[in-house]
Amino acid sequence: MLDFFGVLIPFLLIHIICDFYLQPNQWGEEKKGYTYRSPALYLYSLLHGVALIVPAALLGIDWCSVIYLVVIVTLSHCAFGLWKVATKKANKSSCFVIDQALHVSILAVFAFYVTDGITMNAVLQHEKFSDGVLVVFAYLLILKPSSVVIGRLLRNYPIASSGSESDPNVSGLVAGGELIGYLERVLILTFTLVGSYAAVGFVLAAKSIFRFGELSKSNDRSMTEYVLIGSLVSVVITTLVGTLVSLGLGSDIK
Template sequence: MVDFFHLLLLFLLMHIICDFYLQPKRWVDAKKAKTYRAKELYFHSLLHGISLLIPAMVFGVDGRAAACWVVIVAVSHFMIDLWKVTSPNGEKLSCFVLDQALHITVLAAIALYMTDGVSIAEVLQHQQFSDALLVVLGYLLILKPTSIVIGSILKKYPISGTGEAKKAQVSGIVAGGELIGYLERLLILTFTLVGSYEAVGFVLAAKSIFRFGELNKNADRSMTEYVLIGSLVSVVITTLVGTLLSLELKIK
């Protein structure tokens, strides 16, 4: 019996190798310039289809089923990539995420169909699925919702100053600080989940060193307090989420 998660994992491995490592930049540029007339688009799509012969051999899938995999993945990849290169928003992150989500959905559907006697309900009830869903929930919580919480707290401690100087300070913190906070929380949660607390300390120390030079030049004490409050709230929330997730996963 073919396990759904093992088959999907191998599918995803082939997808990542073909999409990001075996696709030269000139292929990407050619697809954008010539769209459906680019031979590179056909080569790339066919490569994705043929790559699934490896999982087929690993799991002992018969030739007819393997041929269906090749055709379905090659055609669907062609259509999805063609949509992406012809879309006016094709360069945006949201378009990239949607593009990858569609590819993965096709692979997941094939894996689900090929898994003997497994229904969607059984997949949803699988221990690995519930664990993965819990981890995804944790990552979602530490991103936008946590930013909103931090922003609400910081509103109670406004930066002193007036005029353009204050606007410049706030603009700098909001524009770069939010992205830095996202990356910091992603690293802290990841290291917490794998039990690498030393790495968490390294992330905090590295950020403190860079921030120290910036804040040391700033004569405004309120700016220093503003940044410290935001950083500490960010670390506390992420650490709590990571600890609770770790405890829940161990209990399961």
């Protein structure tokens, strides 16, 4: 009997190897320059499809299903590859995330299809399903909703002007602070859920060291207070969410 993750993980391993290790940089340039006329596009697509024969054969999947898998994966990589090179004005990061999510979804659907004895009803009734939903909810909660709450709170504490010393030009990456906040909250929540509170302290200490170097060069006290308020609110929200979710998971286990 085949296990869902026992099928999905080898497929994902092949996808990662083909997409990030076996694909030459030259192929990417050729696909951008020649689009559908590029031989690299079809070699790249065929590589992904044919490579999946190896784990499929080792897992003993019937050849009819393997042929369907090779055809679907090859065509999907060709279609998504054309889509990426055709949307030149689109955000490259968004295209990359969408492209990878679609490929993983196709492999997950096929793994679900060939897995014996698994139905959607069985997945929904699994003892760990509610725990998984709770953890996903926690991660979603600490990202965009938390950013909105922190942003609204900081509006009540605007940075005061310091006369001629104030610089209207803000240096740094566009939306860099929001991304740093996302990463910080994801790390804190992850370490809280696994009970590694020492690692949480390490994250806070590392951020404080970098922030201290930045803020020590500024004579604007309001900027320092502004950054501290945002950081502490972010930590408080994430810690509370992580603690509540950990308690919920603990009660389910008992």
